[in-house]
Amino acid sequence: MSSNSLPQLLASDGSGRKYFGPPAIPLAARIWVCGGESFLDKERVFAALDKVYYRRHVWVLTRTSKAGAERLAGEWAFRKGVQQYVFEHDSRRNASTRSNWRDWILAEQRPNLVVRFPGGDDTARIAKHARDVGVSVWEPYPRLSYTPSFNGG
Secondary structure, X not given: OOHHHOOEEEOOOOOOOEEEOOOOOOOOOEEEEEOOOOOOOHHHHHHXXXXXXXXXXXXXXXXXXXXXXXXXXXXXXXXXXXXXXXXXXXXXXXXXXXXXXXXXXXXXXXXXXXXXXXOOHHHHHHHHHHHHOOOEEEOOOHHHOOOOOOOOO
């Protein structure tokens, strides 16, 4: 991937600065949170992430900037003092570009666990790709999960 096609990473210090490529990440418990924009159950997101936090003592949380479960995860991380890396979400990208983008995040951020909240096709693809490369995926609320069609974005 060329440097101009790398996902934009928002500075985790709240300054709003953007840069390309990941900063050095400590080898500690790292999770990637994915979920749909319409999953807005703050209590469930916080409860699930608390379980992971107390079992694995999460040091780093990776997410995109989109609304819903991922933004709630960011709020949880801020309250817990967990370092987070927020990747700029651009829904205008085509499916192929988004797939390369997810591959890059998995390769560079090296999460130990993906926490999948209910969501659509993109959420399902992230979980599938993570499993394909050997990363554990935990779905705290599988009965609420959306069944993806994989027929488009």
